Amino acid sequence: MRPIHEWRIIHTVLHESTAALLAPRLAQFAAVARLEHVTRAAEELGIPQPTLSRAIARLEAELGVPLLLREGRAVRLTRAGRLLLDSAERVLAELERGAQAARAEADPETGRVAFGFLHTLGTDVVPALLRGFRAEHPKVRFQLVQDYSASMQDRMRAGELDLCLVSPIPQDTDLTVRPLDEQVLHLAVPADHRLAGRRRIRLAEAAEEPFVAVAPGYGLRAITDEFCAEAGFAPRIAFEGEDAETLRGLVAVGFGVALLPPGLAPRPGVVDLTVTAPRTRRVIGLAWLAGRPLTAPAAAFRDFALSRRGRLLDHG
Template identity: 40%
Template sequence: MTLEELRWFLAVAETEHVTDAAALVGTSQPTLSRAIARLERGLGTPLFDRDRHRLRLNDYGKVYRRHARRALAELDVAEDRIAALLRPMQDTLRLAFVHSLGGWLVPELLGAYQRESPGTGFTLHQESAAGVLELVQDGSAELAVTAPRPAGAGWGWLPLREERLALSVPEGHPLAERVSVRLTELADERFIIMRDEAGLRQITCQIFHQAGVTPSVVLEADEVATIRGMVGAGLGVAVLPTGDGRAAQQPGVRSVPLADQDAYRGIGLAWREDRPASASCRRFRAFAARLAYGPVTPAADG
């Protein structure tokens, strides 16, 4: 099946009508019908339940639609990355950052930089901690705002922030009104944590190991916001960052500071030292170094 035919399948799945889908994708109804039939023969099963007027996805079709959407989304990302590599890079900085920093630190940092250097553009990539390092490694991005610091040789690192971690608990939890809590008190709690590729997962496992505690993990998720929602629903507790202030705004969730000395994550800029840096990359690193451990927005003159 070609990419074009994959898009045709999704059009039929959305419209539930071959004629409407054919008009949407700009092909004839017989051509589209033959493409769907070829796809079903290749898979060895019908993907639609057919009646006189409509085609409705069956269970097999729903599975195929889910994966088709993911495949096309990944290909769109690949096209964007190739386009970014082909564009002149003199005034464009290719920056990757982890999901949990996309709501506060990265926008503030870029806003402050553009006020100082308004001629610079950005090509942005948002990924897991493992994903942003892969982007820098393969040249799709020059810099990554991430946590924790990359392991292994050849990585440059500029520390930007130390962000305290806290225990997120649902309202009414026995620890909800505590001023602080230690990890050694949490051996009997049910934890919701990030998936393996997330930097926060690495940090959480490390501080638990240092405290001599093996957490009981009941759920894993891809996003900090998802975990907070699950905590609010009473599905468990979680160790989460506090830098964006959203923990205090989440309905039904209380944030209790962790008293453990190592309960923080070090956020920084990462780059490959074995690759020449562009002028925009060097300027941004110098700017970030001036703001490291200080306010993101520069103070006004006078």
Template identity: 40%
Template sequence: MTIDELRWFLTLAETEHVTEAAARLRIAQPTLSRALLRLERQVGARLFDRDRHRLRLNDYGRIFRRHAQRALDELDAAQGRIATLLAPPRETLGLAFVHSLGSWLVPRLLGAYAQDSPGARFTLHQDSAGAVLELLRDGTAEAAITSPRPSDPQLGWLPLRDERLGLAVPADHRLADRDTVRLDELTDERLIIMRPALGLRQITCQLFHRAGVTPDVVSECAEVSTINGLVAAGLGVAVVPAGDGGPPPARVRLVPIADQDAYRTIGLAWHQGRPGSTAGRRFREFAARYARGAEPV
């Protein structure tokens, strides 16, 4: 049996009339009748009961119809996948992300996506957490990788992974050789922190509040790299993301924070009230699969 014959059978099963089915398929009625007889011989059973000029799908035919439809659905999916590989869509997706994810998670995610969807194109926007959400709202970006979860109910949210936070201290600091540190041990420390508009600032303040600590903030920055530089110079300590687990910068030690809530959830956000593109939908579907296979950092 051929793919065309399976499609002809499904049309015939729908109309239960050879003339009508042949007209819909734009083939000659004798051609369709001969194809049905060949199909029934191959199956080994009559698929229709004949009633003068009409057909009635019987029990065998109903069973065959279910399986034929599944087979064609799978073949259509395979052809679509092959077509995507041969001629990948050229839509460009606007993707925004917070600064601290640009050195590891975003390249890792986009690299994996390029393997899944060759030819995918992106316009990338790197900014603070508040700014990337504004890019979603005004339509400049269709998706954003950020933390923490946006409070705006118009923004959809897909958690990607949890990232542990650590305490960055100078290499000669009293805590530098510790295996872990608790936030309530930092009451006398000078803290370097992100600026108020940044997502990591919100998370850090919530951590200290839950730990019952009012930190002595000596400096506010917009970049994790700047914070690490100030820590290395001995100007204070800072709560920073662990990133991909690589070594900290020179003259800085990253001490794991023992508090159980010392992590941030990184996720993908999008505007639910705006029609999305095919590229955006495909990227969200891939990100969901990626998230299921990701291990917490």
């Protein structure tokens, strides 16, 4: 006697095999059953009548039961045929709904774009970009995802995202990435800090300061580590947060300094210093999966974003 798990495997294989055999013939069978006439069904389906007759005969042979009773040129369903027709109509209706949803997803004017971006770009850069695009394509829908670069890249590979804004620029060969703009990073210090009265600073002058930063794996953390290394030191991380505004709050209460992009509005208790060396700028790029065609709305949004190259951070 076979173990239970073996019977489950056999049942699954047989079920999948039967479904695979039935799938291409369900619409043919349903047309014959609805019209009760093979010739008229063949005309409606646009195939020769002998081809349709052979398809129905193969279906009956594969199932091992008669589905139709022939009465001259007309046909009527057997009891087994009526059972199959009920299921076939439900399956075909579900397939049609799925096909309509797939077409709607890719419609150039009303489709959906799955777009990912960094948390630090969500307050002003992304809303401005979407506003400009929606002025030309007002009915296109967006699924927006805020995440860090590595996670967004994985989600693009999984088909969950069409496009994403990333920084730093990834070097993965399976991605196509186009630089869009550069964003200045300032050294944010508490308002009562010894350096707060300065307008400019070399990053090396902050080598002994505690830093607050996002966690490892985030693009901003990698950039912070790289700039500090270029300045000749490894930052001493006192606290970690998940987004730039949290870090600004930590800076405001004196927990450390941070390399951050400009805030949407000045934060009380925080002073932003221009870093003269090294050149603390990060490149923001638009990425999509190489070799995978974009839907029409996603391609339109990509082209619009690329047309904003060099003006992505210009919100005037």
